[in-house]
Amino acid sequence: MEQQWDDAADVVVIGFGGAGACAAIEAAEHGANVLAIDRYGGGGATAISGGIVYAGGGTPYQEQAGFDDTVDAMLDYLRLETGDVVSEATLRRFCADSVANLAWLESHGVPFEASLCPYKTSYPTNRHYLYYSGNELAPPYADKAAPAPRGHRVRGRGTSGKVLAARLLAAARRRGVRVSTQTAATDLVTDETGRVVGVACRRVPPGAARAMHRLLSRANRKLNIYFRPAGKLLDRPLRRIEDRYAVPYRVRARRGVVLAAGGFVFNRRMLAAHAPAYRAGSALGTIGDDGTGIRLGQRAGGGTGQMHRVSAWxxxxxxxxxxxxxxxxxxxxxxxxxxxxxxxxxxxxxxxxxxxxxxxxxxxxxxxxxxxxxxxxxxxxxxxxxxxxxxxxxxxxxxxxxxxxxxxxxxxxxxxxxxxxxxxxxxxxxxxxxxxxxxxxxxxxxxxxxxCSLRTRRGYPCPMITLGGLTVDEESGAVTREDGTVVPGLYAAGRNAVGVCSESYVSGLSIADCVFSGRRAGRAVATAAGRPSA
The missing domain is CATH 3.90.700.10 (Succinate dehydrogenase/fumarate reductase flavoprotein, catalytic domain)
Structure with a gap:
């Protein structure tokens, strides 16, 4: 059995975007040998996002801007947005950990600042990096929760998600995380007990095909943001390269696997099955947001939740x-x-x-x-x-x-x-x-x-992301079955998992959840007892 593996690590992370990078860094910081795989070049939807982190409870930037926010005020507000999608204890922990998670990002080179946007906006200009990024100022929210600006934009010109992703990916590599890019996970490998012990992949090998795949994937990601019909023209050539040139690559996971491969907004079949009312919207993310991580988890026995929830902007x-x-x-x-x-x-x-x-x-x-x-x-x-x-x-x-x-x-x-x-x-x-x-x-x-209808208009699209995913244990991020029992060796984070962001969305909440759930899963899998090598 040992000879069937091409590589091995304590922890294997599938998807190297925001959630995957946070899981990989946290696992490495807890002493694990970590391998991250990504179908493209890493960064995921985080790299093309606005780079907003929803944080409160008294961050240094709120204080510098003159705001006295509290954990309870943040909790009061987020209860209105999230409903009962997670437990009260988890939501409180998310709020209580907010300042520390922002400091953790800063410790890994992610920059923020306290320049407050003086007017309500969906995304501030390059003069401002702190703003009201949700419904904090509008009734009934403002009537029930003390408002405070909690949208912390990563400092960087334009949409600053690219800065956030780059700093996280660099931090992961500095901590010894190995990264296999242009590598697509195709299946989870389980042992006779049902424990996840590895990942079956297909990897585009070095050479002309790999170089072309990298070039096309970068162009596809950029075009998808601003004009999906042009980006769609590159979908088929990318898949053709993967089908024709990719070779099998099997990785042993001694302690476990973390699924962090994004949502399913680019999978029209899944969208039609779970959220048909949103089919007319414009998908936002990368074509890697095709539900692969969720489907891998389901095949291993994981349950799903909130699959009907989509955020259309x-x-x-x-x-x-x-x-x-x-x-x-x-x-x-x-x-x-x-x-x-x-x-x-x-x-x-x-x-x-x-x-x-x-x-x-x-x-x-x-x-x-x-x-x-x-x-x-x-x-x-x-x-x-x-x-x-x-x-x-x-x-x-x-x-x-x-x-x-x-x-x-x-x-x-x-x-x-x-x-x-x-x-x-x-x-x-x-x-x-x-x-x-x-x-x-x-x-x-x-x-x-x-x-302002949902349907996509060439000059005024309605971008959307999916919010549902695999059900997880809220203490560890371990994937759970429909009966609530844990799938051993398997964890999920970000938009692969049901989390704080799975009922409704405000700017920064998804990335904040990626940090929270990614660190949670990375810490849990790194400290889990590994199975003996077979």
Missing amino acids: RFYNPPLALVEGVLVDRDGRRVCNEMLYGATVGDRIVNHHGGHAYLVVDQRILREARRQLPEQTLWFQRLQATYLFTVGHVKADSLEELARRAGIDAGGLRATLDAYNAAARAGERDAMGKDPDHVHPLARPPFYAFD
């Missing part, structure tokens, strides 16, 4: 002026408080309004939004807003004509706007709880409607 802020508009569905009914975080807006659109919504603004709002555009946006946000302001809208001199052109019920839209304008003129509290500073009558024609 409908952002129209920045520029901030657009939140003064009114978001309605096809019947002209109000969808939600327009100040809510984009993932919450997306959830309301998909699950309560049939996937269709339209942001209605007037000339005053559009003019102010154009004025704010240069100051409040990074280039990709500016590109999207420019599309909306030029060709991505319908325009009319009356609400009735606007409704006809946009496909909205005219009577419903008129009734909604009349009620909204009357409340605005009377200075009354907005029915949806919107901040009074952003409630003004929509009365200055022409009027504009931006289509």
